[in-house]
Amino acid sequence: MCRNCVLARPVGGGCPFRQRWPWIGPDLQTLRDTLRPDRLPPEQGLPLAVPVGGADRLVVLVDRPAPAAEPKALVLLLHGLAGDSGRPGVRRLALLLQHAGFAVWRPNLRGAGLSRSTSRGTYAATCNADLLPLLAEARRRAADLPLLAVGLSLGGTILLNALLEQPGALDGLACVSSPLDLEACSQQIDRPRNRLYARWLLRRLIAQTLADPAWPAAATDLKRLRRIRAFDARITAPRWGYDSAEQYYAAASPLPRLQAAAVLPPLLLLHALDDPWVPVLATQRLGEAPPAGVQVLLTERGGHNGFHGGGPCRGWRAAAGSLPASWADRAVLAWLAAQAGGSPASW
DSSP: OTTEEEOOOOOGGOOOOOBTTOSSHHHHHHHHHHSSSSOOOOOOEEEEEEEEEETTTEEEEEOOOOOSSSSSSSSEEETTTOOTSSHHHHHHHHHHHHHHHEEEEEEETTGGOOOGOOOOOOSSSHHHHHHHHHHHHHHHHHTTTTTEEEEETTTHHHHHHHHOOOOOOEEEEEEESOOOOOHHHHHHTTTTTGGHHHHHHHHHHHHHHTTOTOOHHHHHOGGOOOOOOHHHIIIIHHHOOSHHHHHHHHHOOHHHHHOOOOOOEEEEEEETTTSSSSSHHHHHEEEEEEEEEEEEEEESSTTTOOOOOOOHHEEEEEEETOOOHHHHHHHHHHHHHHHTTOOOOOO
């Protein structure tokens, strides 16, 4: 354990993470939202199309805060690899943030979800040509409010890469299970024990690509790919100007630039030591000598973007009513509340 990392107990001295039966172990933690998604109210986000160059637009779902009052901040909540704005974990966290008084933007990245019909191609771990115009529009609409963000899995990596190019684009960023070293992440997901995960992700990535109106109808060879590295070599790297998957992974891995960064907004990096998808070593290395304002929060358990723990502490239960939330959702809410100028949420 690196000396500057915090284990288990997050912002504001909240409850430590404990696995909840039956979601025991890294794989059940990771799969819980797929096997038993929470019952959420019908989708109420309002679509907003944001231009990102030429005729391409990214479709954002805008969630207004539940109370009829001035929002505390605007929070951009970004999905991960092969995801979109409607994924269960994204919607659950958005509802929690709305209830707490935040306005929320849920973008669909290039080619994902609602953006598939309004943009050509697909996104990458570094897609600043899309992200920076999106963040600029969010900043304009936030006006005097703080502009914060949460990135889930690869969504955090994408936001980190945008911040490393333009540190003033956000006032704070929380990353949950986000890879900082894509080469190590690629090797991890290709391990035999992760074969089913890789197959599921690859099917979704191929479906996004084949649904692209600009993709040649006869080019169906993607269905023969068996590894995400092969997909990145065939599609992602050349589409974003890289000669190989290895070159793309090196350029899109934020760890070296984070370690060398002189100016960054406040950052929270939350990661489980037993994450089966994303190795924790890079996050631990950053925690050994974190830049100013960077907090690394590690848990012994939690899987990949899981963190399905026991019931929330009594004070948080009263504040959130009956809304479902993972332990990570509550930790992120507490951190965002502190960045927005208030005290950390009681939970």
